Amino acid sequence: MTNTSHEVAKGPHHESGAAPSALSAHSIVKRFPGVLANDSVDFDVLPGEVHTLLGENGAGKSTLAAMLCGLYQPDSGYITRNGERIALSSPRAGLQHGIAMVHQHFRLVERFTVAENVILGSRDLSFRLNRSELEDRVSAVAESFGLPIEPGATVGDLSVGQRQRVEIVKALYQGAEILLLDEPTAVLVPAEVEKLFENVHAMTQAGKSIVFISHKLGEVVEISDRVTVLRNGRVTGHVSGRGTTDTRELARLMVGRDIELTTQRASHATGHEVLQIRDLSLNVGGVSVLSDISFNVHAGEMVGIAGVAGNGQKELAETIAGLTSPTSGSIAITGSMSTDRGPIHARELGLAYVPEDRLGMGLVPSMSILDNLLLTRDRNFVVDRASVEPEAVRLIEQFEIKANGPEHIARKLSGGNAQKVLLARELSGGRSATKLLVVCSPTRGLDVGAIETVRALLNDARSAGQAILLISEDLDEVMSLSDRILVLYRGSIVHETPGESAQLATVGAAMAGLSTEGNA
Amino acid sequence: MRSPIRIVFEQRNETPKYLSTLVPLISVIAALVAGALFLLATGYSPIDTYTNMLSDGFASSRGITDTLGLSTVLICTGISAAFAFQMNLYNIGGEGQLYLGMIGGAWAGLALGDRLPSFVMIPTVLLLGALAGALWILIPAYVRSRLGTSEIVTTLLLTYVAASLVDHFVYTPGSFFVTKNSAFPQGRLVPDSASLTAFGNTSLYPTFFLVVLVTLTLFWLVKRTEYGYRIQVIADSPRAAHYAGINANRTTLSVMLISGALSGLGGAVLIVGPFGRLDPGITMLGYGYAGIVIAALARNNFSAVIVSGILFAGLRSGGDKLQISTDTPIHIGVMLQGAILLFALGGEAFRRYRIHAVRTERTAQ
Structure with missing residues (x-):
């Protein structure tokens, strides 16, 4: 970093005051057609705390996060910021209250520079952009949290870890006090994960609150001060204490039963x-x-x-x-x-x-499960679905695929069940064993x-x-x-x-x- | 303080079955209402107009046979559009392929003369019409499948070339298609062996049943055969087709050629049926463009194309007769056709989203 400007980022700075939690959700209920995504969920994060929201896909954690940052509105229940009730009608309103979300899939313009991406959406820009002044401002914010970025670099040339850093800097630049990070380590290599954790530490030292949203019992959980587990839209447990978390217990809270993730290897000598x-x-x-x-x-x-x-x-x-x-x-x-x-x-x-x-x-x-089974197989001119149907029924049973039957449309399967259909087809062989x-x-x-x-x-x-x-x-x-x-x-x-x-x-x-x- | 009401579009997980029927139906009704407002504003009685159209188009034996007769060509262009649309290939040049089908059919009829019996002549004329339609889409189909060139632009532009071709063949003195030494710009009639007779005193020809049969055959082809399976895979996911080793280029080419052939068949149907000659008036009728609307209203469902084709034919023939019986402009039918397309496309929003109004709760802000 060659930049040593000491300008401070403009943006709302909320004093944490005497209120106990920086942000809390009270008895949040959110319904989607046919699904109760959040069923009176309570959640809170303290200033300077790392709090992980853990749950499987469809447990409701993303829905909750979306409401905390203003993307969705709860059907009932309310959100408080420093003890004061707030209504978040949009992500912009969330930002005004100092709440920002870093999505798993980054929302950056690849052709823009880092600085341009960071200031994107700011409303206090003059018509004519003073590039070097903006870059100075952006790197000042980044450096105050020990986040090294090159403000003049084009985002398209950056690694995934660097892009994530840009997203975080963008949130901080916009005045975020509470950062919601969606699966932040999913795309990073171990060295980058370590770097991210250093940044998180720097941010919490400065009084920022971090909410991790994760479905993995990985490193994220280990550096959390508290973990809240969601299952089927309900909070199933709280675990607190940094580094002392019992992953087996967390897995049980997430899934509702004991989980055995085997690490067996081939015991016999390998063949040809x-x-x-x-x-x-x-x-x-x-x-x-x-x-x-x-x-x-x-x-x-x-x-x-x-x-x-x-x-x-x-x-x-x-x-x-x-x-x-x-x-x-x-x-x-x-x-x-x-x-x-x-x-x-x-x-x-x-x-x-x-x-x-x-x-x-x-x-x-x-296409249906049945038609998808036919995808990699030999098909006659008149596709003979009737003769494949018994096999489809058998595979659905054998692989424990949750479906209404062979006619179930692939799109309507959950991720896990879709993967089982794919594995069922590929493992059972088609054109040859x-x-x-x-x-x-x-x-x-x-x-x-x-x-x-x-x-x-x-x-x-x-x-x-x-x-x-x-x-x-x-x-x-x-x-x-x-x-x-x-x-x-x-x-x-x-x-x-x-x-x-x-x-x-x-x-x-x-x-x-x-x-x-x-x-x- | 009253809180404001917001209209919320919520994406549906699943479209209820009844909506697939209800939305097109309501689109037609909404178009009729919009048309009624237009009629009122211009000083015509909507009720009289619609009653006349209904009786002239559907609710009389004369009306319904005229409608079915006209629907023959509209089902051809409708199925032509739907067949391509189902694979996300937007052949909007059915109009031009229809002209070529007419040219090809007329050429076959005139060239073979009276030498062959009817049962050979009729299929030959229809086949050559279809072939000419396929030929007209060959270049757009080839560049689309090889280079990915937008077929929307190429098929549309070739329609203008086709219209010029029709004019050329009819207005050039001494052209093969016109009567020798006649100054009157009209095609020569094909021989009787290449003409079908309408049922009784109507304008309904046996080709109607042929076209329905072709449509049902295509329906079977798409639903039951390997070819249809490939079409479905490519339409939904070209990457899955690549993964499974399905040659998307070849299927793209063949689907477009079949689409062109179907519009061409529509042109040939006019040769063996009501027109009997290459008629430059065809370029004023827009039967090919109507096919796009018919396919859109039927949501590319082949059996629904038959229904929407008949519906459109009724609007057209009812509208045409209005001009004769009353002084209502002939274009009311065309206007309704456009309105139906707009409402049918707009209606898609109701299929994809659940739309409801919510009162936004406002607290301290």
Whole structure:
């Protein structure tokens, strides 16, 4: 940072006064058609506190957060700010009361600079923008909380962690006293998570309140002063005490039953090579996306690919699945070349592929479960749905898919059930028996209960001798499931380690592009 | 202090079944009400006008057969639009493909002359009309499937070219399509072997039943076959099609060609039916454009296209007769057609959202 201006950000500054809580929700009820999203929920956050709102998808935590920042209005109940009752008719009204939300999917203009994004929406701007003065103001706010940002940089060039920082600076610049952070660590590498926690600490030191919204029992919970658990729109428990939280107890509060997230690995020796990749490179529009990748996956083995999003994972999966032709190199499935032969040929060799985008790529949203089962299979000219129906019924039962039957439309399934349909189809084989399963972020966005099921299904498939390539941005998942871990960074495999002896710090460093051998 | 009322649009999770019928129905009624206001403002009695239209369009044996006769071509252009729209391909050049179908059909009828029997001639004329319609959309279809060029622009612009082509063939002296040495700009009549006879004293031709059969066949094709399955996958999610190894380019091309052929069939239906010749008057009738409205009102449901095609035919033929029986302008039918489209599109909001008024609670602010 070259900037040392000491201008203070303009914006409302509320004195916390004697009121006990900075923001509280009292008996909030919010109904959506057919759903009681919040059922008399109480929630409060103190000045300088980190409070996590924990719950599965659909537990009502996002709805509550949306009401706390003014996006929705409660049907009944009310919100107080420093003990005073307030009505938040819009996110702008929320901002006027010093409440800001940092969404999981950032709302930034990629072509704008950091400073331009930060001031976007401010009403006190003069018609003619004085760029350097604005940049000074923005970096003054950022620096006062130890958030290093380059105000002149274009947002499109920034990493995900940096973009998140821009969102936080934007909220602070607008005078936020209470920050609601939606799944803040989901997109970050371990080093970035650490950095975020430092920033959070700096903010709470300055008296700001932080509300984390999360469905994961991860690091977020560990640095929280208090945790409130929601299930089915109701508060099921409060846990307080930094670092002393019992994750098993939290999981039980979230799901309503005991959860066992297994971390078993292949116990038996792995079999023959099912997937062989040699010197695989892919250039897209002259840019190298994958370079010189070589590895094998054996029968009964799960190989995990770790990496930060956008380092070539999607392209690797699509190249193996025959959706993209590599620039050079070769892919063999069960010993036969599948390079350049297309997705149907790859499937005939025994490939099954669960893409990250389950609704929209893996499944056709407007089609029924039955029709979706037909997607990767042979179909006659007159599509014979009647003969597939018994299998559909059997798979729905076997995979415990919550659906009204084979005619249930994919779009109307919950995330977990949609993923089960996709896994059911891919694991049960179509054009030939499944020998190689490529899965991308299989548990992303799923509930703890569904994660448990999906992981168990993957373990079963491995035990049954299928070769599995697990590509996931969820490092915990890769670490706990894989027999072998490869780290993908800028399209190259930069690190390889057995799953059992893998070190979080080493893998995390490799993901961030820091060399793990020699120069420290 | 009275709190203000806000209108809230709440997205529906699921559209109730009854709304899919109710919304088009109310759209038609709303359009009639809007039309009534217009009639009142211009000094006509809406009730008389509508009663006349109803009896001329539907509620008399003469009226209903005229309506069904006219609906034959409108169902063709309607299904042409719906067939493309279902895959998010916006062929709005049905009008031009219709002209080409007429040119192709007339050419077949005139070129083959009286040498062939009717049971060969009629299918040939219809087939060539369809083929000419498909040919007219070939370029837009090809560039759309290969390069992603917007078919909206290309199909629309080619309609103007098609209209010029019709004029060229009719107004050029010595043209193949006109009577030799005749100064009168009108196409030659096709031979009797290429003409169908209407039922009794009506303007209803057997082609009506053929067109209904074609529509039902397409319905079956989309619902039951591999081809229809592909269409549904690509329409909903091109990425899923790619994932499953479905060739979207080829399907896009074929869907557009079939759409063009259906409008072309509409043109050929006019050759074997009421017109019997290449008639430059076709460019004034807008049957092809009406197909877009028919498809929109039917929400691309093929069997509903038959119903909305008949409804539109009734409005048109009822409106046309008004001018004769009363002095109400002929354009009332066309105006109602436009109004129905506007209300049907606006009505989509009611299908997608639950709309209700709430009183915003205001506390200390």
